[in-house]
Amino acid sequence: MRDGVVLHGAFGEEFILTSWMDATRFQRACAVDRHSVGSVFHRLTFLNRHAFERHRSNILSLTDMSSPLGSRRMSDGELHQMILDHLTRSGRLILVDEGLHLQPCGIGPKPEASELTGPPDAGRGWSGDARSWSQEKKYQSMHPELRAPVKAVIEALAKRGFHPEICYGWRSVAKQAEIVKKGSSPVTFSFHNIQKKDGTPDSYAADIIDHRWAWKPPAMANGFWKALGEEANKQSLYWGGVWKDKHGKPKPDWAHVQLVPVSQLKRFRKASGL
Amino acid sequence: MSGLGAILLWMALGSTTGPVKGPKTVWLVIGASDPSPAGIARVAKGLAGKAPGGLVFQTRDCGDQRNVFGFALAVADSAVSAKATLQGARATVKDAYIKRCGVVPRSLLDLRYPAVESSIANVPDDAVNWEDSDRVSSAINLPDGRDVVAQRTFEDDPEDPLEGRTVRVILVNGPGKGIVLSDDCMMPERFKVRDGLLAFQCFGSEAAEQALHNVLAFDKDGKPLANIDTCRNPSFPDDSTLLCGEEWVDARGRLKLHPKRTALTKAKASAQKPAH
Numbered sequence: 001m002r003d004g005v006v007l008h009g010a011f012g013e014e015f016i017l018t019s020w021m022d023a024t025r026f027q028r029a030c031a032v033d034r035h036s037v038g039s040v041f042h043r044l045t046f047l048n049r050h051a052f053e054r055h056r057s058n059i060l061s062l063t064d065m066s067s068p069l070g071s072r073r074m075s076d077g078e079l080h081q082m083i084l085d086h087l088t089r090s091g092r093l094i095l096v097d098e099g100l101h102l103q104p105c106g107i108g109p110k111p112e113a114s115e116l117t118g119p120p121d122a123g124r125g126w127s128g129d130a131r132s133w134s135q136e137k138k139y140q141s142m143h144p145e146l147r148a149p150v151k152a153v154i155e156a157l158a159k160r161g162f163h164p165e166i167c168y169g170w171r172s173v174a175k176q177a178e179i180v181k182k183g184s185s186p187v188t189f190s191f192h193n194i195q196k197k198d199g200t201p202d203s204y205a206a207d208i209i210d211h212r213w214a215w216k217p218p219a220m221a222n223g224f225w226k227a228l229g230e231e232a233n234k235q236s237l238y239w240g241g242v243w244k245d246k247h248g249k250p251k252p253d254w255a256h257v258q259l260v261p262v263s264q265l266k267r268f269r270k271a272s273g274l
Numbered sequence: 275m276s277g278l279g280a281i282l283l284w285m286a287l288g289s290t291t292g293p294v295k296g297p298k299t300v301w302l303v304i305g306a307s308d309p310s311p312a313g314i315a316r317v318a319k320g321l322a323g324k325a326p327g328g329l330v331f332q333t334r335d336c337g338d339q340r341n342v343f344g345f346a347l348a349v350a351d352s353a354v355s356a357k358a359t360l361q362g363a364r365a366t367v368k369d370a371y372i373k374r375c376g377v378v379p380r381s382l383l384d385l386r387y388p389a390v391e392s393s394i395a396n397v398p399d400d401a402v403n404w405e406d407s408d409r410v411s412s413a414i415n416l417p418d419g420r421d422v423v424a425q426r427t428f429e430d431d432p433e434d435p436l437e438g439r440t441v442r443v444i445l446v447n448g449p450g451k452g453i454v455l456s457d458d459c460m461m462p463e464r465f466k467v468r469d470g471l472l473a474f475q476c477f478g479s480e481a482a483e484q485a486l487h488n489v490l491a492f493d494k495d496g497k498p499l500a501n502i503d504t505c506r507n508p509s510f511p512d513d514s515t516l517l518c519g520e521e522w523v524d525a526r527g528r529l530k531l532h533p534k535r536t537a538l539t540k541a542k543a544s545a546q547k548p549a550h
Contacts, residue, residue: 131482131527167482167525184485186436186460186477187403207482215481215523217504240479245440245458246429253435253479263432266402 004062004096005055007044015044016096017083019062023094031094033144037087040095045080052079059083063092126201130171141170141201143194146259149235150206153257156231157208162224165211167255168192170203173274189269191258197273204268205258215255225254232257297337297376298384301356302346305367311390311409312397314343318388319395321345324366330390332410335383336375343389344373380415385423386450387411393428401437408439418467421446422455422474436460445472445496453496466508470494471538473508473516482527489518491538499538506531514538 004018015032023031032040045052052059056079063086074082086093130141139147150166157164173193179185191205208228213219225241232239238261240253260268305321305328308314318330325347334341347363347370350356356372363370377384394409414422425442443459444452456462459476466473473491480486489508491500505518516538519531 165525167527179480179483182483182485183461183477184483185480186439188405189402209525211525214525215484215486215504215521217520217522240435243435246431246434247457249458251435251458251479255481261433262435265437266398266400269402 003058005051005058007048007051007095009044009047015040017059017062018094018096020091020094022062023096032097034088034091037095038084041084041087044095052076126170126199130175130201131168133169135166138166138169138206142203142206143259146204146206146237149232149237149259150208150257152235153208153228153231153237156234157210157224157227160227162210162227163212164208164228167207167209167214169206170195170201189265189274191260191265191268193272193274194268195272195274197271202272204260205256207255208257209255219254225252228254228257238262297378300375300377300383301350301353302331302336302344302373302375303348303350303356303359303363303370304373305345305347305363305370307342307344309342311343311394311406314345315390315392315395315397315409318345318390319392321347321367322392325363329383329386330388331383332389335378335381335389336373337378349383349386380413380421382411382413382423385413385421385446387413387423387425387444387446391425391427394426396430397428397438403437404439414462414465416465416467416472418470420467420472422462422465422472423452424459424462441476443474443476445492447496455492455496455498456490459490464507466510468510469513471499471510471513472496473500473510473518475506475508475518478503481521481523484521484523484527484529486521486523489516491516491536493538500536502534502536505534511535 004016004022007015007017009015053076059079060074063082083093087095126141130138133141139151142150154164154166169192171192173189176185176188176190176193180188192203194202194204196202209215210219210224213222213224219225229239229241237257237259240256240258243251243253245251305325306314306317308317314330318328321328327348329346329349330343331346332341332343347367348356348359350359353372353374360370360372375383382389389411390409391411397404397409408426411423411425414424416422423444423446425444427440427442429438429440431438439460440457441459441462442454443456443462445455446452456476459474461477462474464475471491471493473489475487475489478486478488486504487506489500489502489505490498491508493499500516502516502518504521506521508516508518511517514537516536518534518536520534522530522532524530
């Protein structure tokens with residue numbers, strides 16, 4: 001695997017320029033979205049002039065242009081333009097936001113995500129009971145990288161004869177606190193509560209049920225949970241149905257799927273500004 | 275209740291139940307104190323090697339209004355014995371001192387269980403879902419005179435949805451001793467007893483805005499009799515049946531409980547293990 005190039009923002013925050021192929025799923029989820037990456041990249045170009053020179057051959061190798069001939073021929077301006085093209089058009093390169101000053105995780109350049117990445121109505125329209133929102137609004141309350149796989153899971157389950165629906169995408173930390181107070185949850189912050197710093201919902205988790213059975217015994221008896229696990233797995237989502245404690249005893253959260261591993265929670269709470 | 279009634283009730287409950295005991299005085303040789311459970315856990319970790327018999331306690335267990343956590347290098351039954359221990363203790367902790375404590379009966383200190391278990395010292399500082407209350411163990415006094423300890427511990431597993439928060443449920447059978455009834459029972463509650471039988475519920479998972487539980491039942495020796503998923507509110511209608519409410523949550527998040535009866539059968543002794 002090729003190394004990414006670390007670039008620093010004006011406040012010391014870190015960005016990693018890397019290839020889409022080499023990036024982890026988590027890095028892809030935390031890539032600056034294609035609509036913003038141009039301006040971020042221009043800023044970083046200015047701030048990291050020497051880094052580009054130092055890592056020139058590495059950058060070229062990320063784009064599979066590592067031949068000495070290629071590096072000699074390309075001027076700095078051409079190099080920057082090529083990187084920009086790969087960031088904004090081909091998607092061959094991504095810029096991973098490792099810092100916390102900017103919006104924590106942008107829209108990765110995964111093509112299938114684009115149909116569901118309409119900009120959420122930041123600051124407006126997110127009030128009320130998140131469980132009662134329309135399915136479309138629940139999709140919109142999810143991080144863009146989560147929408148496409150969740151949609152694929154829902155469609156695959158429907159094809160298998162189930163009646164799947166999203167029970168929860170995002171919910172506010174205030175709602176979460178209410179649930180904790182009722183004794184219905186032991187956590188005050190979960191992947192359902194992730195938001196952008198301006199408060200726009202950005203959930204990294206969804207709860208999917210068959211609306212005929214929800215959490216009643218027929219959901220298990222009719223194979224819904226098993227099917228959900230299979231379809232979530234196909235989409236590389238993390239499924240709560242397989243969670244176990246350290247002694248191997250199952251601690252399933254059957255309806256729950258999430259985009260990133262559990263260990264990332266602390267990073268996302270910080271990035272949510274909470 | 276009349277005096278005669280109270281006596282009859284006491285007789286009916288059997289030999290495990292006695293009249294309520296008054297506070298017993300002990301002398302604590304204190305090596306450190308801290309207002310927070312995280313703080314005392316760290317201090318205790320540092321002192322544990324020097325005072326292997328030490329015990330983390332909370333001053334509430336001495337009847338104090340203001341609760342502070344302390345690390346007792348030793349718990350002595352007399353002032354004389356405490357003073358003798360203090361001499362040696364000062365070689366380790368130079369400002370160690372003695373606190374006289376009227377121990378609250380059936381408190382963690384009375385049961386000689388630490389208020390903050392040693393693994394709590396390892397909880398990462400940036401953990402998201404750890405509150406002070408998740409770090410402090412508690413004593414649950416059963417109506418038949420037995421005691422259970424809900425021991426809150428940390429298990430280092432970065433992929434655990436609860437960030438390693440674990441509650442061990444221990445049936446106490448001597449000072450600092452007991453039988454582990456469950457290694458992992460989040461939010462243990464609704465303890466019910468009948469003729470030595472014991473049942474309680476643990477949090478299982480979330481369903482919309484409801485909680486799903488599992489119910490555990492044990493015989494008088496702490497041997498497991500039943501473990502029922504998605505059930506709550508256990509009770510024993512007779513000495514061979516466990517009753518609980520099976521939890522059904524619909525798509526609108528409404529909870530309905532369906533009575534579920536389980537015949538209790540003798541369990542395998544191998545399922546239980548000592549706490550210490």
